[in-house]
Amino acid sequence: HHKDAPFLHKKFPPYFMWGTATASYQIEGAWNVSGKGESIWDKFSHAGVIHNQDTGDVACDSYNKYKEDVQLMKEMGVTHYRFSIAWTRIFPTGKADSYNAAGMQYYKDLVAELKNNSIIPMATLYHWDLPQQLEDVGGWLNDTVIEHYRDYADRVFSELGDDVKLWLTFNEPFVTCWLGYGIAVHAPGKYEKPGVDPYICAHNIIRSHAKAWHTYDDKYRESQRGKISITLDADWKEPKTNSSADRAAAERAEQFKLGWFAHPIYKNGDYPKVMKEFVAKKSKAQGLPVSRLPQFTEAEKCMIKGTYDFFGLNHYTTQYVADKEDSSYVSYDKDQDIDVTVDPNWASSGSSWLKVVPWGLRSLLNWIKYEYNNPDLYVTENGVSDKNGTLNDTFRINFYNGYINNVLKAIDDGCNVKGYTAWSLLDNFEWRQGYSEKFGLHYVDFDDPDRPRETKDSAKWFKKLINTNGWEELKDASSPKYHPD
Numbered sequence: 001h002h003k004d005a006p007f008l009h010k011k012f013p014p015y016f017m018w019g020t021a022t023a024s025y026q027i028e029g030a031w032n033v034s035g036k037g038e039s040i041w042d043k044f045s046h047a048g049v050i051h052n053q054d055t056g057d058v059a060c061d062s063y064n065k066y067k068e069d070v071q072l073m074k075e076m077g078v079t080h081y082r083f084s085i086a087w088t089r090i091f092p093t094g095k096a097d098s099y100n101a102a103g104m105q106y107y108k109d110l111v112a113e114l115k116n117n118s119i120i121p122m123a124t125l126y127h128w129d130l131p132q133q134l135e136d137v138g139g140w141l142n143d144t145v146i147e148h149y150r151d152y153a154d155r156v157f158s159e160l161g162d163d164v165k166l167w168l169t170f171n172e173p174f175v176t177c178w179l180g181y182g183i184a185v186h187a188p189g190k191y192e193k194p195g196v197d198p199y200i201c202a203h204n205i206i207r208s209h210a211k212a213w214h215t216y217d218d219k220y221r222e223s224q225r226g227k228i229s230i231t232l233d234a235d236w237k238e239p240k241t242n243s244s245a246d247r248a249a250a251e252r253a254e255q256f257k258l259g260w261f262a263h264p265i266y267k268n269g270d271y272p273k274v275m276k277e278f279v280a281k282k283s284k285a286q287g288l289p290v291s292r293l294p295q296f297t298e299a300e301k302c303m304i305k306g307t308y309d310f311f312g313l314n315h316y317t318t319q320y321v322a323d324k325e326d327s328s329y330v331s332y333d334k335d336q337d338i339d340v341t342v343d344p345n346w347a348s349s350g351s352s353w354l355k356v357v358p359w360g361l362r363s364l365l366n367w368i369k370y371e372y373n374n375p376d377l378y379v380t381e382n383g384v385s386d387k388n389g390t391l392n393d394t395f396r397i398n399f400y401n402g403y404i405n406n407v408l409k410a411i412d413d414g415c416n417v418k419g420y421t422a423w424s425l426l427d428n429f430e431w432r433q434g435y436s437e438k439f440g441l442h443y444v445d446f447d448d449p450d451r452p453r454e455t456k457d458s459a460k461w462f463k464k465l466i467n468t469n470g471w472e473e474l475k476d477a478s479s480p481k482y483h484p485d
């Protein structure tokens with residue numbers, strides 16, 4: 001089993017890309033500067049619902065300090081930087097007629113600064129900060145959002161596409177749809193119909209993604225020659241026991257979370273079979289005439305299928321899944337008939353949901369290889385939190401050492417992994433948890449109005465790893481070293 005495999009002392013392939021990631025609302029601040037419109041996260045955080053009543057109003061002040069951020073990356077020797085673009089800087093109302101040149105200029109400046117420092121930009125169009133004015137008419141539940149998103153993507157491609165060659169349409173749509181419209185942990189904080197709204201949200205995001213991909217493909221690919229895909233979050237779902245029921249349950253859980261988005265895009269334009277079966281079955285038991293899971297038309301299936309150039313994967317953790325009938329209430333999570341637990345032996349982190357399970361990443365990468373016909377893949381996020389932000393973050397180094405070594409093993413298994421992106425460049429606004437959970441390779445002092453950055457040991461370690469492109473081969477093969485974990 002993967003968890004028993006010894007540490008691999010070996011280098012990555014020469015083309016392998018190394019980077020760090022951030023997102024607009026988590027680092028930029030300047031929430032109402034230079035024409036920017038209000039986003040759902042501005043409104044949500046201003047309502048005082050975040051831990052410690054934190055907001056992203058200033059965050060890391062990267063709107064003003066982006067040149068310093070680029071120097072931190074230059075010092076580490078990264079090949080790429082994954083950042084996101086705030087829709088509300090480009091179109092403050094969400095709609096094309098509100099175009100704001102000053103907002104676009106910020107990203108032009110950032111991209112130019114990256115270029116001057118030989119760092120490849122990887123831009124995410126949507127990392128959860130929907131224009132509030134679109135939310136006021138239903139947000140991702142109203143399918144008119146699709147055309148507005150397409151217009152936004154089109155404008156960004158046309159203005160930045162000469163210099164940006166790696167695009168991601170959406171970051172983790174699962175989180176938008178389940179945490180935003182299912183359980184109200186994230187903006188916009190809706191929890192009216194958890195058995196209906198998350199499915200509608202996903203339906204509209206998948207169609208928005210496909211429209212943006214085709215816009216790029218039709219209008220820009222030939223001249224700009226970039227690549228565009230989506231970034232999906234997936235945990236590894238390990239069967240609780242070896243029973244066929246638990247193995248089927250773990251597979252089902254992976255299909256309900258990752259397959260929800262990946263199956264339409266990477267396979268056949270439609271939701272996973274098991275998901276369609278289970279939601280239909282549960283809907284029928286409720287006495288509904290049709291399934292709560294919406295259906296794509298045949299034309300939409302054709303439009304959605306194959307809208308990718310690579311697989312973008314965010315991965316952090318693993319859970320055990322067991323089979324368990326559950327009809328306690330009507331909800332996306334109860335539609336799955338699963339029981340999810342963690343192993344008490346797995347190390348904890350600064351985030352309750354994040355247990356340290358390095359081998360889960362290798363298992364997941366192999367599952368993706370098998371399920372989606374081994375696409376080129378970038379790990380677009382992976383990392384770990386603590387609560388204190390210590391500079392001597394040996395814990396974080398051990399995390400990265402273990403997870404990145406499992407990426408290397410997956411490459412040895414034949415997985416087409418082309419790059420790895422650490423979350424995050426900086427300590428930043430960790431959504432509902434505010435500034436209390438710190439994922440940074442650099443410490444940020446949020447009590448100082450200047451938001452000074454300090455290098456953690458993990459950033460120095462990452463620099464060395466990048467410089468070696470992995471690990472040196474062991475001279476004495478007869479005494480293999482095992483990772484301390």
Ligand code: GBH
Pocket residue numbers: 023026171172175179185233314316352353381423430431432433439
């Ligand atoms: C990623 O989400 C995000 O892309 C990134 O913005 C974020 O900073 C990073 O991970 C670290 O969290 O509040 O207990 O209900 C990863 C998926 C979704 C996992 C939100 C944690 C909140 C759990 N995350 N979820 S809780």
